[in-house]
Amino acid sequence: MRTQISQHTFRRLLALPQPLRLRTFSILNRPPPNYPGHVPLTLVERGALALGSAFGSLRNPHRHDLIAALGEATAKPYFISRLRKAMLANPTGRRILHDKPRITSQTMSLEKLRQLPENTVGRAYAAWLDREGVTPDTRDQVRYIDDPEEAYAMQRYRETHDFTHAITGLPVIIEGELAVKAFEFANTLLPMTALSLVAVVRLKAAERKRFFETYLLWAVGNGLKAEEVVNVYWEEELETDIEVLRARLGIEIPPDLRETRKLLRDKEKAERAARDAKDRLGAVMGV
C-alpha cells in the first residue's frame, strides 16, 4: 500500500510542467541534451561550477570561459528567466527571440562596417574593436542552461557585450570592464555581472578611487534608467546614428577612460621629469 501511494505521487510529480518538476536525474543518468552542446547539471555540480569558476576567474581574469561558466551556473532559477521575460515584453526583443541572430566574425563583416559613415553605430563598433585590438570572435557557447530559449538569451547577452562597450566607449582594460559589468548588472540583473565586481580588489588604489567616485555611479544610474540593452536588434541598428540610439535608449557616455588615464600618465611623467631635472641641477650646483 505504501509503495502504491509513493508511485502515484511520483507519477504526479512527473506530470508537472518542467520548471516546477523536482529534479529527477543524477550524475549517472543525465537526461538527453535539449540543444547541441547542452550539458544538464545537477544542483551540486552547478554549485561546484559556480564556486570553481568564481575563484578561477578571480585568479586569472583572462579565462573568459570561466566567467561564461559562472554566468550560466548562477543564472537559474530566477535571473535568466527574468531576462527572457524582459525580451518577450518588448516587440523588438520578441523579434530577436524569434529570429535568434548570432554575432560572429563571419556574420559581422568588419570591412563593411569600417566603410559606414562616421557617426553610425556600426562604424563606432568597428572603430572600438580596432582601438582595443579585439575581434568579434566566437564567444563560448552556452552549455549549462536547460531551456533552449533562455540559453539563447544568455548567448545573445554574451555576444552583444562588445556592442555595450562600443556604445559607452569603455575600453577592455579591467577598469573599463568593471564599469561595463556594473552597467550590465543594473540593466540585465544577471548575478555574474555583480559577482565580477569583486574584481575591484585587483584594481590599483587610484583606479579604485576613480571607479567608486565616477564610474560606478554612472553605471548604476544609466543602467537603471536605460532601456534593456539586450532588446536592441544590433544587426538592424548598424547604420543608425549613434547619438540617436543613445538618446533612444537613455544612455549618457561616461568620461573617456583611456583619455583620463593618458592625461594622468603624461602629467606624472612630466612631474617626474621635472623632479629629475631639479635633482640633477641640485647635484651640479653642489646643493
Add this chain to the structure above:
Amino acid sequence: MAALLPRATKRLRLSPTSGFVCRDCRRSFASSIRHGQQQQPAPSQHVFQSDKTTHFGFETVAEELKASRVRTVFSSVAANYDTMNDLMSLGIHRLWKDHFVRSLNPGIRLTSTNTSSPHNAAGQTILDIAGGTGDIALRLLDHATTINRDTATSVIISDINPEMLAEGRKRFATSHYYSTTTSSPNRRVSFLEANAEDLSAIESNSIDLYTVAFGIRNFTHKQVALQEAFRVLKPGGVFACLEFTPRLSNPIMNGIYKRWSFGAIPLIGQVVAADRESYQYLVESIERFPSQAEFAGMIEEAGFIVPGKERGDGGELEGGWEDLSLGIAAIHKGVKPV
C-alpha cells in the same frame, strides 16, 4: 536615484512563473546554433571504404578516425597533464606509479655471481609506451640507478602525440639522464613518436621490459598492440600494464567512484584546463575498457604467460592481475615464453 526606483522594481517584477510561449514562436536554439556556424569551414569529409566502427568514449566513430581523435584529446591535455592527474586522483596516481615501478624492479643489480656476464654490463632496454610526459620513465631510471646501482639501463619513451613527448623532453631536460650538450651514444633516455600498433622502428626481440601506464585504453586495436609488444620483447621479457578498470567490485564504492568520475572530473577539467570534453572522453574510455579478467585473457591470447592466474569456476581468469585502491586501477603482467 529615487526616480530610478519605479524602473528598478518594474525590472524585478517581470516574474518568470508563467513560461508559456506558443510552439510556433519558439524556434529551436539548435537551428540558431547551426546558422551561427554555417559560415565556418566544413570539416574535411571523405567516404571511408570500410564501415568498421569502434568506440570513442560513449561515441561511435570510424576506426580510422579514433587515433587522430585520441591525438587531439592528448594535445589539449598535455600542458596541464600532471596538475590534472593530481587533482583527479587526489595525488594517488603517484602511489600507483611508484608501486608499479617498484614491483617491476628495473635495472640489474650486479652481485658477485653475475658480474662476469656481458649482458648485464649493457643494462636493460626498457620501452615505455604511451609514456609521453615521462613520469614512468623517470621512475624506472631512478629506481635502476639509485636502488640497483645500474647506470647502463636505458628507456625509450614512445607516444603517438608530439605534444606529450615535448612535455617529456621538458621533464628530462633538467635531469642527468638526457644531457643535450653531449652527443654520447650512451644517452639513457630517447623519444620515439610512434603508434603502439606499429612499432616497426623497433627490432623484434630487443626489449627487456615493455611498460604501458594509463595508455592502452586509448588504443584502437588493443590486441594488435599486445601482439606488437610480444614481437619486440626478448624471450623472457616482461610486459607490464597499469590501467584503470571499468568498475569496482564493491557496489557502494563503485557508486561513489562513478559519481566522482562523471561529475567531478569533467568539472575539474572545465575549471582548471578549460576543456570539459577531453575529460569527459577520458572517463568514458575507462567505462569502455575490458574488465581485468577479459584483459588478462587478451594478454594470454597474444602469447604471454600470465603469472598467478587460475581458471575460476565460470571459466574466467582469476588472480592474474593486481588490483590497486579497491580496484580503481590494476597492474597486469605477462612474460614472453623463452
